[in-house]
Amino acid sequence: MTEQYEKRHEAVALSFDPTDGGAPKVLAKGKGKIAENILEQAKMHDIPIQEDRSLVQLLGQLDLNESIPEELYQAVAEVFAFIYRLDRTYDGVQKKIR
Known part of the structure; x- marks a missing residue:
């Protein structure tokens, strides 16, 4: 993790279960040391x-x-799309390594 992430003042972790039909939820949140821990x-x-x-902040x-x-659905959907793209890229790299 870069210093940029470690020095962040606030962090929020989201969870999402596509099988329950609900919206993403706040799993963890905090400022300062708690944010660093997250x-x-x-x-x-x-x-x-x-x-x-x-x-x-929101x-x-x-x-x-x-x-x-x-x-906040649109903004959070963009975050999950980012994660999905990362996962697909990571999976593709792993397949090439094998």
Whole structure:
């Protein structure tokens, strides 16, 4: 993880289960050391990190386990699309290595 991520002041982790038909939920959120811990956990578990300070500020206002409001669907969909592209790229690289 780069210093840029480690020095972030606020972080929000989202979870999404496409089988339950619901919206993504706030899994974890925090500022300062808690934000650093969230990012470190993401790094340890190979979870992609995307930086969007405006979105983090909006999501940070939600409670833990709260579903994101419809107003944020588009922005969060872009985050999940980013993650999906990363996963597909990673899978393609892994297949080439084998």
